[in-house]
Amino acid sequence: MSTTIRPAPADVPEPELRGPVVERDAWFVANIVLTLAGLLVAAFLVYSLFDQEPIKRFWLAAFHTTFPYDIAYLKTYFTFPQVYRAVQVTFVLAILAQTTGVVLGLFSALGRQSRIAVLRVLSGLYIWVWRGTPVFLQLVLTAYGVPLILESMDAGGAGVLTKIALLIATSSFAAGYVALSLNEGAYMSEIVRAGIEAIDRGQMEAAKALGMTYGLAMRRIVLPQALKVILPPTGNEFISMLKTTSLVSYIGLQELTLVTLQIYAHNFKVVESLVAAGIFYLAMTTVLSLIQAQIEIRLGERRSEVRASLTDNLRRIFLGAPQVRRPATVAALPPKEHR
Amino acid sequence: MAAQMVEAHQVHKYFHNLHVLRGVDLDVKRGEVVVILGASGSGKTTFLRCINHLEKIDGGRIRVNGHLMGYIERSGRMVEQKEALVARQRAEIGMVFQRFNLFPHMTALENVIEAPIHVKGVDRKAAGARARELLAKVGLVEKADVYPHQLSGGQQQRVAIARALAMDPALMLFDEPTSALDPELVGDVLRAMRQLAEEGMTMIVVTHEVGFAREVAHRAVLMDTGAILEEGSPDEFFTRPQHPRTKQFLSSIL
Ligand SMILES: Nc1ncnc2c1ncn2[C@@H]1O[C@H](COP(=O)(O)OP(=O)(O)OP(=O)(O)O)[C@@H](O)[C@H]1O
Ligand SMILES: [Mg+2]
Numbered sequence: 001m002s003t004t005i006r007p008a009p010a011d012v013p014e015p016e017l018r019g020p021v022v023e024r025d026a027w028f029v030a031n032i033v034l035t036l037a038g039l040l041v042a043a044f045l046v047y048s049l050f051d052q053e054p055i056k057r058f059w060l061a062a063f064h065t066t067f068p069y070d071i072a073y074l075k076t077y078f079t080f081p082q083v084y085r086a087v088q089v090t091f092v093l094a095i096l097a098q099t100t101g102v103v104l105g106l107f108s109a110l111g112r113q114s115r116i117a118v119l120r121v122l123s124g125l126y127i128w129v130w131r132g133t134p135v136f137l138q139l140v141l142t143a144y145g146v147p148l149i150l151e152s153m154d155a156g157g158a159g160v161l162t163k164i165a166l167l168i169a170t171s172s173f174a175a176g177y178v179a180l181s182l183n184e185g186a187y188m189s190e191i192v193r194a195g196i197e198a199i200d201r202g203q204m205e206a207a208k209a210l211g212m213t214y215g216l217a218m219r220r221i222v223l224p225q226a227l228k229v230i231l232p233p234t235g236n237e238f239i240s241m242l243k244t245t246s247l248v249s250y251i252g253l254q255e256l257t258l259v260t261l262q263i264y265a266h267n268f269k270v271v272e273s274l275v276a277a278g279i280f281y282l283a284m285t286t287v288l289s290l291i292q293a294q295i296e297i298r299l300g301e302r303r304s305e306v307r308a309s310l311t312d313n314l315r316r317i318f319l320g321a322p323q324v325r326r327p328a329t330v331a332a333l334p335p336k337e338h339r
Numbered sequence: 340m341a342a343q344m345v346e347a348h349q350v351h352k353y354f355h356n357l358h359v360l361r362g363v364d365l366d367v368k369r370g371e372v373v374v375i376l377g378a379s380g381s382g383k384t385t386f387l388r389c390i391n392h393l394e395k396i397d398g399g400r401i402r403v404n405g406h407l408m409g410y411i412e413r414s415g416r417m418v419e420q421k422e423a424l425v426a427r428q429r430a431e432i433g434m435v436f437q438r439f440n441l442f443p444h445m446t447a448l449e450n451v452i453e454a455p456i457h458v459k460g461v462d463r464k465a466a467g468a469r470a471r472e473l474l475a476k477v478g479l480v481e482k483a484d485v486y487p488h489q490l491s492g493g494q495q496q497r498v499a500i501a502r503a504l505a506m507d508p509a510l511m512l513f514d515e516p517t518s519a520l521d522p523e524l525v526g527d528v529l530r531a532m533r534q535l536a537e538e539g540m541t542m543i544v545v546t547h548e549v550g551f552a553r554e555v556a557h558r559a560v561l562m563d564t565g566a567i568l569e570e571g572s573p574d575e576f577f578t579r580p581q582h583p584r585t586k587q588f589l590s591s592i593l
Contacts, residue, residue, distance in 0.1 A: 205393055206440035206499075210454035210506060211430025213422055220457060224444050 028298070032290050039286065043279075047074065073269055077276035086259035087280065093173065093255065094242045097180035101241075102234065104181065105188025110218070112193065123189070130186035136247050138183055143168065143175035143251040176248035184241060191233045195226035228299050235292035239285050246281075256280060341405030344369045344510050344541040345390060351398030352385055352565075359385050361565035362399065367510075372542045374552040374573070377562035378588060383545045384437075386562070387512045390543070391432045392425050403432060404509055430458055433503030433511040437519050439495040441487040447474065447498045448483040451505045459506065466505070473501040477531045493524030497531050504535075511535065513544040547592050553577055561585045 049055070059067040077083065111123030130138065150165035168175045199222050207217035249258035256277055264273040345367040352360035359382045367373050377383050388394040390401055392409030400417075401408040409425050410417040420428070442450050451470035455461040461469075474480050477497035487495055496516055503511060513532065517525040529551050536542055536555045546552065552559050553573045560570040561584070569582045580586045 200440075202436060202438055202440040203442065206434075206436065206442070208393060208426070209391055209429060209432070209434035209436075210502070211426050211458040212454065213426045216457060220453065221442055225442075 028294050031294060032287070035290055036287065047071070070269060070272055073272045074276050074279070077263070077273060078280075080263065082254070082259050082263075083256070083280070086254055086256040087284070089173070089253065090242065090245050090255045091284070093176055093180070093245050093248065093253070094238065097177055097184055097245075098234075098238045098241045100177070100181035101184025101188045101237070104185025105190075105192045108185060108189040109192035109196065112189070113196075127186045127189050130183055131190075135179070135183045135244060136250070139176065139179040139247055139251065142179035142182075143172065146175075146178075172248060172251045172253040175251055176245070176253050180241065180244060180248070184237065187237060188234070191230055191237070192226070195230035196222060198229045199225050231299065232292070232296050235288070235295065239288050239292070242284055242288065243281060341402070342369060343367065343402070344371070344404060345543065346402040347386075347390070347399070348401075349399035350386070350389060350396050350401060352382070352389060352394060353397050359565050360389065360396075363562075363565070363567055365560065365567060367541060367543060370539045370541055371558065372536045372540075372544065372556045374556040374559045375543065375545045375562055376547060376552070376559060376588065376592075378591075381562045382565040383562050384514050387434070387514050387543065387545060390510075390512060391429050391434055393434075395419065403428065426458070430454070430506055431509050433506060433508035435496070435499050435503055435511070435513045435516045437515040439487075439492070439499045439519070441495050441499055441502070443487050446484050446486055447479065447490070447501075450487070450498055451502045454502070455505050470501070470505055473504050474498070476504075476534070477501050478527065491524055492520045493527050496520065496528045500528070500531055500535075509541065511540055511542045513542065513546065515545050515547075517546065517548060549577060549593060561588060563588075 056067040059065070108123040108126055111119040112127070114120055114123075147165040147169035150161040150168075153161055168178065203221050203225065204214075204217055207221045208214075212220070245253075245255055246257035249255055249261065252258070260273050260277040264270045267273075343366050345365065347363055347365045350360050350363040351358070363382075363386055365373070365386075375383050375386070385394060389396050390403065390408065392401075395409070406428065408428060409420055411420055412418075419425075441447075442453065445453065448467065448470050451473060452461075452463065452466040455466040455469070456463060471480055471483060474483055477500055479494060479497055479501070482490060482494060482498070487498070490498065500516075516532070517528050520528065525548070529548060532542070532544070533551070533555050544551075544556070556573050558570060559573045559576040561568045561576075561580075561582070563584050569576070569580065569585045571581075576585075577589065580589055
């Protein structure tokens with residue numbers, strides 16, 4: 001034994017930082033609700049400001065024309081039932097495509113480091129092609145090209161391929177779902193890979209030394225830890241996905257963008273309708289950002305930060321996330337490319 | 340039951356062009372405690388990792404408990420075993436790492452019951468009871484529900500020992516189990532290992548803790564540039580080393 005004299009050993013455990021789960025969940029919800037209420041109040045203030053005479057007088061003085069926009073129309077827009085149906089479609093599509101994308105990303109990430117060469121090549125090809133081509137092109141090709149291809153492969157028959165072709169050709173939701181899922185899978189693959197690589201190799205080794213197979217060790221030891229690294233960028237992906245669904249309007253899905261185009265084709269309120277749709281998208285992404293921020297803070301596990309205040313949340317939304325201590329591995333993720 | 344727990348015969352290992360193990364021969368009897376010493380880079384870790392097939396070998400044979408480790412011999416050629424079979428072989432060999440490698444997302448108790456439940460299929464209750472016994476044995480029952488980051492290095496290493504023991508291994512491998520620890524935390528870990536040795540566990544321990552080696556080990560060996568250069572009873576080894584390299588090495592650590 002050494003004879004070194006040192007201060008008391010680091011035997012004292014850190015104080016328990018986690019509060020009871022219930023309390024944390026209550027905060028989680030309360031925080032979001034409070035922030036949303038704050039935003040609504042702010043929105044109402046801005047709205048009533050715009051509805052005021054001063055704005056109209058200012059416009060007249062500045063541009064020598066009458067204020068041409070119907071601000072009160074915003075209220076009308078938000079009463080159209082088709083808008084809410086469209087929002088529903090948008091949300092459901094985004095959730096389905098994102099979920100499938102996560103699953104595809106997981107398998108292609110594992111495939112890329114597989115011992116089986118064919119799997120490695122297939123996964124690599126998939127990621128290369130789907131990340132390297134525009135998602136819009138992929139969407140249109142899926143909706144209009146794939147049915148043709150499938151049909152020609154299934155000469156004259158009523159086989160499975162023809163049925164799939166028919167489904168994709170007749171349902172813009174199905175086509176959009178397939179295209180967005182596949183595109184998302186390629187991006188998620190990189191995120192999952194970075195998550196797995198962020199976990200110390202000693203974890204896999206310790207698991208194997210205990211008699212676990214690769215699959216079991218991945219499932220029980222590596223992936224649960226990688227989740228902390230994977231979750232934040234996946235939140236960003238979902239927010240991005242919600243906006244990307246607007247492309248599916250091109251192939252005729254009645255989602256928020258297409259419905260808005262139809263509305264202004266009808267009432268000619270082009271600017272007002274588009275701005276209203278923008279506000280709706282903004283509201284959705286804001287809610288999601290809030291939830292994501294809460295999850296990220298909870299992953300950081302400092303209880304004091306869980307009680308992020310209303311002003312913290314607003315600052316986060318308008319000025320970006322504060323420079324909180326995050327695992328270095330999150331920062332090491334490759335920057336997301338433009339789509 | 341083979342009399343020898345480990346038979347390593349002319350084990351060779353390359354990392355690309357680097358010839359790391361150059362014909363290691365080492366037999367370890369059932370119940371024997373062997374301490375491996377050697378300079379940094381001499382291949383001690385690599386050899387331990389070959390024993391439980393965390394590394395493939397490029398020549399020679401390693402038998403554990405009478406069975407070829409990680410390979411089957413087919414008409415004179417060594418063919419690597421299927422993964423599931425290697426895993427089953429590894430389940431009988433406990434390993435303790437220099438950097439503990441506890442699972443940070445699990446409590447101490449969960450670390451210990453993980454493999455018995457998911458590898459051996461022991462039911463949760465029985466595994467839990469056994470885990471508490473083992474944690475008590477290494478002096479940490481009261482830490483059962485604590486996460487690794489809330490434990491000191493010495494405590495973490497003792498949980499790691501309990502975790503390995505939970506699989507009821509026939510052989511335990513220790514790779515410098517105390518060298519990442521503050522000196523005052525070394526004693527508790529060595530105590531747990533000594534107790535294990537006294538219970539008759541077969542152990543291969545890479546360590547530079549001379550006191551432990553002299554009191555607990557049955558045999559000490561010196562590894563040098565990928566081969567075993569000298570071996571003997573700890574008494575002989577530490578007081579009358581034969582080879583100049585051994586003398587030189589011992590004078591550097593004593
Ligand atoms: N995965 C690897 N790839 C390439 N070279 C490696 C790898 N692992 C070990 N080596 C090399 O093999 C040699 C032996 O390493 P090993 O870790 O077995 O030594 P050691 O005796 O355990 O040393 P230490 O006392 O520093 O732990 C070293 O030169 C090391 O750089
Ligand atoms: Mg080593």
